[in-house]
Amino acid sequence: MAGEVQAEHYKDVVLFLATAGVVVPVFKRLKISPVLGFLGAGVALGPFGLGALGGAFPWLRSFTIDNPEQIAQLAEFGVVFLLFMIGLELSWERLRALRRLVFGLGGLQVTICGLAIGGGAWMLGQPLAAAAAIAGALALSSTAIVMQLLTERKRQHSQAGRTTFSVLLFQDLAVAPILITLALLGRQESDFRWTTLLLSFVPAALGLAALVVFGRLMLRPMLRSVAKAKSEELFMAAALLVVIGAGLLSAAAGLSMALGAFIAGVLLAETEYRHEVEVTIEPFKGLLLGLFFVSVGIQLDLSLLVAQPIPVLATALGVTSLNASVIFVLARLYRVGWRPALESALLLAGGGEFAFVVLNTAMGEGIVDRGLGQTILVASTLSMFCIPLLALAGARLAGRPAEGAAPSEAPEGKAEAEVQEAVVVVGYGRVGKLVGDMLSRHDIAWVAAERDPKLIEAGRRAGHDVFFGDATRVEFLRRCGLDTARALVVTMDNPEGAEAIVAAAREARPDLTVVARARDARHAKRLYELGATDAVPETIEASLQLSEAVLVDIGTPMGLVIASIHERRDEYRKALNRPDALGARGRRARDRLQTQ
Numbered sequence: 001m002a003g004e005v006q007a008e009h010y011k012d013v014v015l016f017l018a019t020a021g022v023v024v025p026v027f028k029r030l031k032i033s034p035v036l037g038f039l040g041a042g043v044a045l046g047p048f049g050l051g052a053l054g055g056a057f058p059w060l061r062s063f064t065i066d067n068p069e070q071i072a073q074l075a076e077f078g079v080v081f082l083l084f085m086i087g088l089e090l091s092w093e094r095l096r097a098l099r100r101l102v103f104g105l106g107g108l109q110v111t112i113c114g115l116a117i118g119g120g121a122w123m124l125g126q127p128l129a130a131a132a133a134i135a136g137a138l139a140l141s142s143t144a145i146v147m148q149l150l151t152e153r154k155r156q157h158s159q160a161g162r163t164t165f166s167v168l169l170f171q172d173l174a175v176a177p178i179l180i181t182l183a184l185l186g187r188q189e190s191d192f193r194w195t196t197l198l199l200s201f202v203p204a205a206l207g208l209a210a211l212v213v214f215g216r217l218m219l220r221p222m223l224r225s226v227a228k229a230k231s232e233e234l235f236m237a238a239a240l241l242v243v244i245g246a247g248l249l250s251a252a253a254g255l256s257m258a259l260g261a262f263i264a265g266v267l268l269a270e271t272e273y274r275h276e277v278e279v280t281i282e283p284f285k286g287l288l289l290g291l292f293f294v295s296v297g298i299q300l301d302l303s304l305l306v307a308q309p310i311p312v313l314a315t316a317l318g319v320t321s322l323n324a325s326v327i328f329v330l331a332r333l334y335r336v337g338w339r340p341a342l343e344s345a346l347l348l349a350g351g352g353e354f355a356f357v358v359l360n361t362a363m364g365e366g367i368v369d370r371g372l373g374q375t376i377l378v379a380s381t382l383s384m385f386c387i388p389l390l391a392l393a394g395a396r397l398a399g400r401p402a403e404g405a406a407p408s409e410a411p412e413g414k415a416e417a418e419v420q421e422a423v424v425v426v427g428y429g430r431v432g433k434l435v436g437d438m439l440s441r442h443d444i445a446w447v448a449a450e451r452d453p454k455l456i457e458a459g460r461r462a463g464h465d466v467f468f469g470d471a472t473r474v475e476f477l478r479r480c481g482l483d484t485a486r487a488l489v490v491t492m493d494n495p496e497g498a499e500a501i502v503a504a505a506r507e508a509r510p511d512l513t514v515v516a517r518a519r520d521a522r523h524a525k526r527l528y529e530l531g532a533t534d535a536v537p538e539t540i541e542a543s544l545q546l547s548e549a550v551l552v553d554i555g556t557p558m559g560l561v562i563a564s565i566h567e568r569r570d571e572y573r574k575a576l577n578r579p580d581a582l583g584a585r586g587r588r589a590r591d592r593l594q595t596q
Contacts, residue, residue, distance in 0.1 A: 011062070011065075011066065012070070012071060015045055015063065015065060016065075016291055016294060019045070023038075023041050024290070034152075036385075038297065039293050039296060039297040039384075039385055041297060042293065042295060042297020044297075045065045046064070047068065048298075048303055049064070050064045065294075065298060068298045071291065071295050072298075074291060075294070075295035076257065078144060078288035078289035078290070079144045079257075079258045079292060080244070080247045080257045080258050080261045081261065081284055081288050082144055082258075082289055083172070083258040083261045083265065084243045084261035084262060084264060084265040084281065085278065085281060085285055086147060086156075087263065087264065087265020087268070087269060088269050088274050089156070089265075092266065092270070098169075100334070101334065103170065104334060105166060105330055105331065105334050106169065106171065107170055109170070109323075109327055109330055109348075110139050110170060110171060110174050113138075113139040113323055113326050114135040114136060114139040116322055116326070117135040117138050117139060117319065118132055118134065118135030119131070120318075121134045126372075130367055133358065133359065134359075134368065136178040136358050137358040137362070138319045138351060138380065139171075139323070140171045140174070140352040141168060141323070141349075141352045142351065142352040143168045143171070143258070144289060144292055144353055145293070145384060145387045146164060146347050146391075147165070149387070150165075159337060160344050163334075163336050163340060163344040167348055168348070169262075171352070171354070172259050172354075175256050175354050175357070179254075179357070182358065182362055182367060207249070207250065207252065207253020207254065208253065208263070210249075211249055211250060211260060211263055212263060212267070215264055215267035215268075219271070220271050220273075223238060223271070223273045223277075223468075224453045227451075227468055228453050236280050240281075243261050243264065246264035247261045248260075250263070272456045272460055272468045273467075275469050275479040276467070276476065278479055279470075282475070292353070296353065299356070300381045300382065301377075304374060304378050308375060311375055312375060312378050313379075313382075315376060316351075316383045316386075319380075319383060320349045320383050320390075323345075323350075324345040324348070328342060328344075343397075343398045344394075345394070346393055347387070347390065349383070349386075349387075350387040351379070351383040352384070355377065355380040356380075359380075360373075421445075422444075422446050422447050423444055423445070423487045423488070424446070424477065424481055424482060424485045424488045425447070425448040426448075426471040426488065426492055427448075427490065428450040428455045428456065428459050428491075429452075429455060429493070431517060433459070435489050436459075436464060446464075447465045447466075447467065447481055448467070449476070450466055450467070451470070456468050471492075471497075472497055472500040473504075474504040477501075477505060477508070482505065482512075483508075483509070485509075486513070487512065487515065488501075488512055488514045490515070490517060493517070493519075495518075495519050495523050495526075498523075499526060499530055502514055503530045505531075506530060506531030514532045516532045516534070517535075518538065521539070521572070544565050544569060547565065548562070551564075
């Protein structure tokens with residue numbers, strides 16, 4: 001009932017939405033990373049920001065988050081969704097190509113940084129178990145912040161991006177062994193043996209294998225069944241089920257939820273549903289990841305920073321410098337260019353979100369003193385705040401252009417049609433299939449978009465890149481390669497849909513060649529007004545082909561027939577695309593094309 005609604009129960013949600021809707025757009029307008037906006041908002045809205053002044057100014061309590069623990073639990077899904085989206089951009093082939101960096105560079109980074117940090121803590125008087133826990137926490141970087149920054153700058157497929165991702169992937173793999181080791185150390189068993197430690201990893205390995213097998217067998221059939229229902233709501237529900245379900249299965253096996261979501265993303269990356277899933281999940285990922293950054297800001301205890309500035313700042317600076325130095329040297333040893341190595345080192349220098357998980361577990365097991373653990377957590381949080389600034393410094397010191405990766409840095413394992421400047425064909429029915437066949441005959445790469453699962457399955461069996469999705473959404477077209485496409489061909493037998501696609505494509509790419517199938521002359525005229533380069537009316541083309549056939553059959557010379565057909569077709573085009581038939585938008589589009 002309406003009378004039972006209590007506004008204070010929704011205060012935290014309203015404050016977060018206000019942050020996402022007001023603060024972050026301001027940061028974007030100022031060309032500052034939104035990550036800093038969310039982090040700063042978390043500090044201001046948390047118990048150590050405005051909340052600390054609530055006693056003196058009670059009205060400030062209306063602008064503080066009351067339940068940071070609940071926020072943190074929900075925010076964990078931000079990292080889960082991020083890892084899922086990263087997995088969607090990969091494939092097993094690309095992961096195989098990166099195995100040297102993942103297990104070589106990533107493994108050495110965690111080992112060397114862990115030994116150095118753990119050795120330093122032990123020399124400062126910490127017990128061996130506590131030193132190991134501190135090392136495991138501070139040797140890990142922030143997957144969420146780093147990958148978000150790489151995505152914003154379109155650097156995830158550059159050499160620096162690949163190197164950075166490889167290290168982060170191994171760190172995510174290392175979380176489960178670290179947590180299992182801490183649990184065993186916390187028991188302080190007198191008969192502790194290494195065999196016990198190794199056997200404790202068996203459930204995690206079995207869970208990982210089960211997740212891969214289940215995903216291989218069930219994901220594609222499930223999404224195909226949902227796609228046949230032609231319901232956006234059901235498809236969204238299925239996509240969310242895949243992400244959250246894979247995360248929970250992974251957690252049940254003793255692994256991190258983020259790792260399970262990542263594996264699910266990799267499994268879906270080779271299917272026809274990857275682009276539609278990306279478009280569906282993106283809004284959830286953006287909001288939940290923003291919530292994660294807010295939760296990180298909430299945990300920055302400013303009072304502890306003021307009370308113990310030297311230990312906190314020294315820990316943050318020391319760990320950041322150590323991580324950056326080790327990663328830079330290792331990257332150079334693995335033949336990474338010095339500029340990408342420097343960029344990767346600065347990106348990975350700060351602390352990570354798993355430090356909270358590892359240290360909270362260690363404090364709960366009694367391995368690490370709670371006061372010391374809180375000091376280290378504040379230092380780690382402070383280093384996370386510095387990651388966007390370190391990323392900016394790395395970009396400038398590396399001397400790279402701001403607009404992203406060079407063409408030579410195309411991702412390994414990508415389909416050829418996605419790397420080249422392909423033609424995007426919307427609709428893979430009889431007309432779309434014929435267009436694709438003709439493009440293939442001329443060795444022109446192409447990618448098709450379709451909503452019918454049967455047509456998609458037939459196209460992919462034939463070895464073509466046909467993806468399921470709604471092409472009226474420009475986000476989906478971009479993931480199919482619209483930004484670099486040589487042309488867009490709209491073959492779908494849906495006048496309203498064709499018009500929406502032409503308008504969206506022309507808005508996104510004023511220079512793009514857009515050829516569309518039209519139902520009749522009136523529809524063709526409308527498509528020209530929306531910016532189509534060419535519109536082909538079915539009725540007119542059928543009439544011209546019939547005329548050609550009858551003229552040839554009754555003995556008219558072939559050359560004259562072809563010339564007259566071409567002449568008549570040009571007359572139709574001029575009539576449909578004459579200046580007084582175009583709207584203002586169509587004239588602007590035509591003028592832009594003529595000046596290219």
